[in-house]
Amino acid sequence: MSGPRPAPVVVAERLLVGWTGEPVTAPTSFRVHPGRAVALVGLNGAGKTTVLRAVLGHLVPVGGRLEVLGGPVDERSAAFRRDVAAVLDVDAALPGLSVREHLDLVARGHGVRDAEDVVDQAVADLGLEPVAERAPSSLSSGQRRRLLLAAALVRPRRLLVLDEPEQRLDLVGREDLVDRLVEDKEAGTGLLLATHDPLLLEEVADEVVLLAEDGSRRVSAAEAVRELGR
Numbered sequence: 001m002s003g004p005r006p007a008p009v010v011v012a013e014r015l016l017v018g019w020t021g022e023p024v025t026a027p028t029s030f031r032v033h034p035g036r037a038v039a040l041v042g043l044n045g046a047g048k049t050t051v052l053r054a055v056l057g058h059l060v061p062v063g064g065r066l067e068v069l070g071g072p073v074d075e076r077s078a079a080f081r082r083d084v085a086a087v088l089d090v091d092a093a094l095p096g097l098s099v100r101e102h103l104d105l106v107a108r109g110h111g112v113r114d115a116e117d118v119v120d121q122a123v124a125d126l127g128l129e130p131v132a133e134r135a136p137s138s139l140s141s142g143q144r145r146r147l148l149l150a151a152a153l154v155r156p157r158r159l160l161v162l163d164e165p166e167q168r169l170d171l172v173g174r175e176d177l178v179d180r181l182v183e184d185k186e187a188g189t190g191l192l193l194a195t196h197d198p199l200l201l202e203e204v205a206d207e208v209v210l211l212a213e214d215g216s217r218r219v220s221a222a223e224a225v226r227e228l229g230r
């Protein structure tokens, strides 16, 4: 017999987000449950990144309800920083450390006990072995992207927020990412991602929310892929 469904890690109800007080999206509703993935799709400028930034506490919603981990968003709280991992489109690697040292620092900074094993696993999962001892500044853009994704995966998390994680990854990299994200869901992490990638929509997303000017709505992965292809 299955128990009650665990509480959602994100609740967005008729959420409105924007940068200047004016919403850039129609009211948008979704819930991210532990072990499930919600994908936001939409055209360039539809507001996907802005929704993610509101969930991460980088901007205050213009309207509607937004709760993360059971309460209002507070990116300064230790619990929020401990439980929420994110990869946005910013290069945030420390230049003076090798790839492996960087990942090790992130893992240890988050109190991971078996940091060495966790880092080895992430390096292998994301195909970073050939560049593990190099400085991030010497990596290709796709390798840097893999490093940022690995940094999110070596730390504990209950919610993982990813903005177009497929960017700059080749097909093998995207397939590795799919496998890793499916594993993360199985471990109980809730995933919220913005994506244009059919592979992620079909293989990772349990629910897809299309952000459109005339209203945000739930669509099937197949419908989302069709919309993206238009």
Ligand SMILES: Nc1ncnc2c1ncn2[C@@H]1O[C@H](COP(=O)(O)OP(=O)(O)OP(=O)(O)O)[C@@H](O)[C@H]1O
Residues within 6 Å of the ligand: 019, 024, 042, 043, 044, 045, 046, 047, 048, 049, 050, 051, 194
């Ligand atoms: N820092 C910012 N300040 C002001 N306006 C912004 C800022 N970032 C984005 N916007 C505006 O908010 C709107 C939504 O942008 P957003 O980046 O959320 O779209 P998106 O759906 O993620 O697009 P893409 O698919 O191109 O990444 C756009 O009109 C954009 O110009």
